[in-house]
Amino acid sequence: MVVNVRSGGRDQGFLLPPSVRDWLPGDHLAFFVIDVVAELDLTAFYAAFRADGRGGAVYDPEMMLGVLIYAYCTGERSSRRIEKRLVEDVAYRVIAVNQTPDHATLARFRARHQDAIAALFSQVLGLCVKAGLVDAGLVAIDGTKIEADASYFANRTRDELAAAVLAEAAEVDAAEDEQHGDRSGSELPDDWSGGRGRRERIRAALAELDGQKARDYEARMAERAAKEAATGKGIRGPKPKPDAVKRPGARKANTTDPHSRIIAHKARGVMQGYNAQTAATKDQIVVAAEVTATTNDQPHFVPIAAAVSENFAEAGAGKVGTFVADAGYWTGANATAEVGADVLIATRKQAWRRAEIPDDDKLAVLARVNRGELSLRQAGEILGVSYTWVRDMTKRYFGKDGPRQARTAQPEPDEWMPVIEKLARGEISKRAACDQLQVSAGRVNTMLAHVRGEAVDPEIARHAMDAKLASEAGSKAYRKRQHSIEPVFGNIKNNLGYRRFTRRGMPAVHAEWRLICSVHNLLKLRTAAATA
Structure with missing residues (x-):
């Protein structure tokens, strides 16, 4: 055939x-x-x-x-x-x-060219602005945890790092003695490393330990004195106390990527990585991309908002209308910060927003924990909070001899404002204010700072933010948060597969994250051009 x-x-x-x-x-x-x-x-x-x-x-x-x-x-x-x-x-x-x-x-x-690659983010954003893809009306801010190119088990304490340096030095000396004998060693080629790269990483890890915030009482007092000497002003607020300072395990640094940190991750417990802060419009265009090494999102709201404004000014996108963020960014200071736009931040976790439990019912659940009828985790699931909150509140309201305090809710401003004003005028003592309001001394200090105009009381800021979120316009705007920022992380992690950085060190990781976000914007730009 x-x-x-x-x-x-x-x-x-x-x-x-x-x-x-x-x-x-x-x-x-x-x-x-x-x-x-x-x-x-x-x-x-x-x-x-x-x-x-x-x-x-x-x-x-x-x-x-x-x-x-x-x-x-x-x-x-x-x-x-x-x-x-x-x-x-x-x-x-x-x-x-x-x-x-x-x-x-x-x-x-x-x-x-890592700095030049990082700077391309602004140019790509400018292309998106020219294509009409950037709507400045609403910008959502959130962070996502990304693994570092380093192992969790490569973290070492200062003593372990010092021992590693000594062991490395002894190893190099032994290798040189075997290689040269009695010679000086100048005959070796210039590119003989002798473990130099590993020693440099160890030195970098030691430098990171020096830069981390101290947790012991003596070191914190030394840092406080150094700041006061540098600024010439005393630091306000209560001083650290020897018996109140947290004493966790020894500080550690990673010998592979010293800039990375052990970061809490809800799906995996902990991970060695970074916290990638991102801002996106309602059309999922990334308008700011920064990298930090802290688990907590709260300190990064104002910096990322400022970065968005700078990027918009450079790209000619106008001014932001509203910034929205989840409860991980909530603080009274963030809610009242001057960022050139309206701010909507959830004041509590989603579980609390779904089912608000009356204060008397909360106290009843805590009483069952105190009697041993419920575990901390069971009570946490009922109340929609962490087990540590249940533990702390149980200790606060109950003791061996019965209830320590009768109050379960914070006093309203109308109740505590006159008392704190008397305290500010010196008419009553701080202890008398604590007894009258049935709150801690730290809470009285916060109230006093609000009366003096030094800071905004977080409870007042919380009530104001809850009112904004409960309004029709605020509720409608906040509902757009999840649909603005979450698809960005979904595309980057699931579609493109970027769950781990391939470079090491904060400058390199920052450049890589900006390149990843630039690629995300380019793919959005191509899709828009194809459907136009």
């Missing part, structure tokens, strides 16, 4: 000069990346090279950047796998114009 087949000769040469553009369809992602990179200002990349043209030839930064962006768009970050794709993948060959830089060249390019 004769079969009509298409014949082809593998040894047949091209009859005409080939064009790499003919190898892909015209709407391929590779051509979109090529066109975007051509529109970017790459002055910072070219400025890193000699202006006189001397020295060995280098790969064109425009081509290298195109390869890097396309790789991140397709979920590929390994320099070795990118090198392989430059040979086997047609799209990579089109972007690289049939050039094949090796993995070392790719890695050096990414490290050498």
Whole structure:
């Protein structure tokens, strides 16, 4: 039987000069990346090279950047796998114009130009603004935990790091004695490392320990004295007490990535990683991307809001209308901060917002815990709070001899304001105010700071924020938070697969996170252009 087949000769040469553009369809992602990179200002990349043209030839930064962006768009970050794709993948060959830089060249390019790569975020945001994709009316702020390129088990205490330095020195001495004998050692090549890289990481870890906030009483008092000497002013507020200072385990630093931290993660307990702070519009365009090494989101609300305003001003996107954030960012200071826009922050976790439990019922649950009828975790599930809250409140309201305090709710401003005003005028003592209001001395200090105009009372700020969230406009705006920021993290982590940083150190990780967010925006821009 004769079969009509298409014949082809593998040894047949091209009859005409080939064009790499003919190898892909015209709407391929590779051509979109090529066109975007051509529109970017790459002055910072070219400025890193000699202006006189001397020295060995280098790969064109425009081509290298195109390869890097396309790789991140397709979920590929390994320099070795990118090198392989430059040979086997047609799209990579089109972007690289049939050039094949090796993995070392790719890695050096990414490290050498990390600041310029991070700065591309603003340019990409500007392209989104020009395309009409950025709506400044509402910006949602949130953070996500991302693993560091380091092991949790590489954390060491100061004593362990010091022992490692001594052991490393002894190991190097023994190696040099064996290598040189009685010689000076100058005969060795200059690139003999002798474990230098590991010692540098250990030194960096020691420096991180020095920079961490002290937890012991003596060190905290020394830090307090140093700040007062530097500013020339006394620090307000209660001084640390020897018996009240928290005494957790010894401080540790990671020898692989000293800038990373042990971060609490609700799905995995703890992880070695970073907290990536992000702001996005209701159309899921990332408008700010920063990286921190702390679990708590509260200190980062004002900085990320300021970063959004700066990025908008640079990109010409106007001013933000409203910032929205979840309860992880709630503080009275954040709620009343001057950020150039309206602020909506949830004041309590979602479980509390779903079912508000009367104070008398809370006290009844705590009484059952005190009698041993409920465990801390069972009570926490009933009340919608953590077991540590249940433990602390049980200790507060109950003791061996019965109830310690009859009050279960904080006094309202109308009740405590006259009492605290008397305290501010010196008419009553602080102890008398505590007894009259049935609150702790720390709570009285906070109330006193509010009366003096030094700080906003958190309870007053909470009531005002709850009123805003309960209004029709506030409720409608806050409901947009989840649909604005959560899809960004879903695309980055699930679709692109970026759950772990590949670089180490805060500057490198910050540059990588901005590149990831830039790629997310570029993919949104391409989708919008395709559907227009």
